[in-house]
Amino acid sequence: MTREWQVFCLSGESLYGKTFLALLIGNMCFWFSTSLFMPVLPLYYHQLGFSEGEIGLAVGAFSVGALAFRFSAGKAIDRYGSKPVLTAGMLLSLVAVACYPLGGTLLTITLFRLLHGIGISGYGAAALTTTSMLFPESKTTEAVSMYALFTMIGAGLATSIALTLYDEKGFMGVVWCGIAVTAASLVLFPKSKASKRTANNAAVAVWPVISRPSVMLPAVNLFIVNFSFSTLMTFLPLFVLLYGGGGIGYFFVAYAVAVVLSRMVVTRVCKLVSSPRLTLYLMIVFGAIMLFMAYWHSPLALALAGVALGIAFGFAFP
Numbered sequence: 001m002t003r004e005w006q007v008f009c010l011s012g013e014s015l016y017g018k019t020f021l022a023l024l025i026g027n028m029c030f031w032f033s034t035s036l037f038m039p040v041l042p043l044y045y046h047q048l049g050f051s052e053g054e055i056g057l058a059v060g061a062f063s064v065g066a067l068a069f070r071f072s073a074g075k076a077i078d079r080y081g082s083k084p085v086l087t088a089g090m091l092l093s094l095v096a097v098a099c100y101p102l103g104g105t106l107l108t109i110t111l112f113r114l115l116h117g118i119g120i121s122g123y124g125a126a127a128l129t130t131t132s133m134l135f136p137e138s139k140t141t142e143a144v145s146m147y148a149l150f151t152m153i154g155a156g157l158a159t160s161i162a163l164t165l166y167d168e169k170g171f172m173g174v175v176w177c178g179i180a181v182t183a184a185s186l187v188l189f190p191k192s193k194a195s196k197r198t199a200n201n202a203a204v205a206v207w208p209v210i211s212r213p214s215v216m217l218p219a220v221n222l223f224i225v226n227f228s229f230s231t232l233m234t235f236l237p238l239f240v241l242l243y244g245g246g247g248i249g250y251f252f253v254a255y256a257v258a259v260v261l262s263r264m265v266v267t268r269v270c271k272l273v274s275s276p277r278l279t280l281y282l283m284i285v286f287g288a289i290m291l292f293m294a295y296w297h298s299p300l301a302l303a304l305a306g307v308a309l310g311i312a313f314g315f316a317f318p
Contacts, residue, residue, distance in 0.1 A: 019190045020134065020135075020146075020190075022188050023130065023131060023134070023147070023189060023190050024146060024147065024150045025150075026184075026186075026188035027127055027147060027150050027151060027154070027185070027189070028153055028154035029181045029188060030154070030181075030182065030185035030189075031150075031154035032154035032155070032157055032158040032181050033097065033178045033179075033181040033185065034116075034120060034155075035155040035156075035158035035159050036158040036162050036165075036174060036177060037097075037178065038158070038159060038162070039163050039233065039248075040166045040174050041100075041113075042055050043166070043238070043241065044166075045058060045059075045109065046241065050109075052235070052238060055234070055238070057106070057110060058109040058110045058113050059113060059230075059234045060230070061110045061113040061114040061117065062113040062116055062117040062120070063117060063230060064117060065114040065119075065120070066117040066120045066121045066124070068118075068121075069117075069118045070124075073085055073089070073121045073124075073125040073126065074125050076122070077126055077129055082129045082133070083126075085122050085125065085126040086122070086123060086127060086130065088122050089119045089120065089123030089124070089125075089126060090185060090189070092116070092118055092122065093116055093119030093120060094183060094186070096112050096113070096115040096116035097178040097179055097182055099115070100171075100178075101172060101175055127147075127189070130190070131143050131144055145267075149260075152259050152263050153260050156255070156256035156257070156259050156260045156310075157256060159233075159252045159255060160253045160256035160257075162174065162252065163237075163248065163252060164249065165177060221279050221283070224283065224286075225282065225283075225286065225312075225316040228286040228287075228290065229313050232289065232309060236251065239293070240297055250300075251302035252306060253306070254302075254304070255307070255309050257307075257310065258307045258310025258311050258314065260314070261310075262311045262314025262315055263314050266314065266315055269315065278315065282312050282315055282316045285308055285311075285312040286312055288308070289308050289309055292304075292308075293305055
């Protein structure tokens, strides 16, 4: 039994009071609402007549917003606490999702994606801070592990049903679902303050931290992983559409199942394989997936690629 699953089954003196359960479900809902648009937006923008380059620019603005405002979000948490930053991030995300149907030009769709990325930046920093501060040091690792697991569950569920929802209910159906689930995450997420306080700690300069090899190398690796992941998720639906193929749904369902299951065994795998070696293997897998999809895009090939991507991203993300 993996560490994450042991934690999930704990009772008595466990993490699983009402506060933590609300946090996990609220976090799952938030990442569900965010990931719901990952397979859909490239196809929707393509139907609006935007080129592949314009689609890449608009979809990529999300990552720009998430990265550019990450440090600002951290400073805001130090100054105001995690609760207002968390709430602001959720509200910005809710506004961005509600505005998606209004995007008719490259400028507007890029701005809405940028706004969503800024919202994610605030939410992501504040939610992880809240999770790490709710419990004593002895339970912090377990709490963060379960937080990551429920992030994957929410993202996996969303990507597995997004295209079906889009086909049956149209883009407005996806938008209304996104609004409802984002609002649910806002309601569910714990409103209580964290038990551990660090407000009096002096702020740490950014460069002395990120210049350390122990921080810089994992950060660069994670950047490469997310770049490869985002590239596949953005352009694979368009690639399959271009070649007149079908079965893109198999890719997203296979990815959803694999990414969740990979989180169940990641602790055991990390004990068997050193982190540097595992990282190298994951980079090779990401490159192999992209090369594989350039030549094979049958439903079976898409499903196999989805499994490989789910396993690679599930191991690399934490």
